[in-house]
Amino acid sequence: MKARPGSRKAVVRDIREVIEMEAAALRKVAAGVDGRYADAVELILRCRGKVAVTGVGKSGLIAQKVAATLTSTGTPAFFIHPGNALHGDVGTVQKQDVVLAFGKSGESAELNDLLPALRRIGAKLVAVVANPRSTLGRAADITVCFPIDREACPLNLAPTSSTTAAMAVGDALAVALMKRRAFKSHHFAMFHPGGSLGRRLTLVVGDLMRKGEDNPVVLSGASIREVLGQMTSKHCGGASVVDAKGRLVGLVTDYDVRVAFETLKDPLKTKADDVMNPSPTVTYSDVLAADAGQVMSSPRKPFNVLPVLDRRTRKLVGLLRLHEIRAAGV
Numbered sequence: 001m002k003a004r005p006g007s008r009k010a011v012v013r014d015i016r017e018v019i020e021m022e023a024a025a026l027r028k029v030a031a032g033v034d035g036r037y038a039d040a041v042e043l044i045l046r047c048r049g050k051v052a053v054t055g056v057g058k059s060g061l062i063a064q065k066v067a068a069t070l071t072s073t074g075t076p077a078f079f080i081h082p083g084n085a086l087h088g089d090v091g092t093v094q095k096q097d098v099v100l101a102f103g104k105s106g107e108s109a110e111l112n113d114l115l116p117a118l119r120r121i122g123a124k125l126v127a128v129v130a131n132p133r134s135t136l137g138r139a140a141d142i143t144v145c146f147p148i149d150r151e152a153c154p155l156n157l158a159p160t161s162s163t164t165a166a167m168a169v170g171d172a173l174a175v176a177l178m179k180r181r182a183f184k185s186h187h188f189a190m191f192h193p194g195g196s197l198g199r200r201l202t203l204v205v206g207d208l209m210r211k212g213e214d215n216p217v218v219l220s221g222a223s224i225r226e227v228l229g230q231m232t233s234k235h236c237g238g239a240s241v242v243d244a245k246g247r248l249v250g251l252v253t254d255y256d257v258r259v260a261f262e263t264l265k266d267p268l269k270t271k272a273d274d275v276m277n278p279s280p281t282v283t284y285s286d287v288l289a290a291d292a293g294q295v296m297s298s299p300r301k302p303f304n305v306l307p308v309l310d311r312r313t314r315k316l317v318g319l320l321r322l323h324e325i326r327a328a329g330v
Contacts, residue, residue: 025161049096051077058159059102066170074183082110095122106134206285209318238305250276293325
């Protein structure tokens with residue numbers, strides 16, 4: 001039975017059809033990747049200046065995103081609007097730069113009017129177009145093509161499949177450059193210090209752990225009463241047990257205390273050493289908090305608290321709570 005136009009079923013069908021059309025377009029683009037893509041990556045890799053990314057309309061929006069992606073992944077780039085470039089901003093482009101121009105048709109007047117100025121400056125030009133025989137495609141030093149049969153728009157007018165393809169090409173170039181530059185997560189962290197992503201890449205256990213007066217710790221031989229006092233006053237679900245030299249000898253958690261009260265005749269006279277875990281899982285102050293959080297959140301063996309050691313001295317320096325990691329958004 002055919003879905004009634006505008007019905008819920010028809011809307012679902014239409015949305016699925018658009019996504020499938022755009023996925024098919026991406027498969028065709030992937031199949032058409034050739035050596036010119038590698039040439040473009042090599043040209044940008046050798047660039048001694050920056051990458052000026054440009055485009056008009058929807059292609060301009062794609063260009064802005066690609067410029068941001070390149071910059072954040074180790075390839076200095078900036079967006080330049082063709083219209084503004086024609087009125088002075090082309091001065092930001094230097095001979096040592098590479099211009100990365102996006103355009104489906106390759107016949108946008110604003111963008112093509114910029115070509116003579118770019119030639120005079122001497123910057124290399126990489127064109128990302130659907131039609132390699134277009135004005136932009138023929139003018140470029142290197143042209144990479146993303147063939148598009150039709151847009152997902154039912155009128156075959158609104159840029160849909162073509163913008164998806166152009167975005168994918170931009171991302172692919174950026175990732176290929178990352179790999180060629182051996183760009184690692186610590187480089188990425190340098191460029192992303194803020195937000196949740198920045199915290200995941202930069203915060204270490206030492207930034208979040210309970211330390212100093214806030215660190216619940218007792219000496220070996222302490223009573224359960226002392227352990228409870230530390231856990232209660234420090235609002236923690238565990239307390240580390242150390243020897244006279246500050247070396248970790250065990251961990252007592254609130255679970256261990258509950259078991260002691262349920263099973264022992266006189267638990268308050270029991271020593272911490274009698275109920276502690278003598279070989280607890282530990283972490284180190286220089287470990288990324290996100291990595292420690294993964295260990296603590298393991299479905300096979302989760303931990304609410306972990307003793308923290310100094311990697312060099314191996315002495316106890318703090319206690320990490322899972323609550324702190326989650327509160328930090330990592």
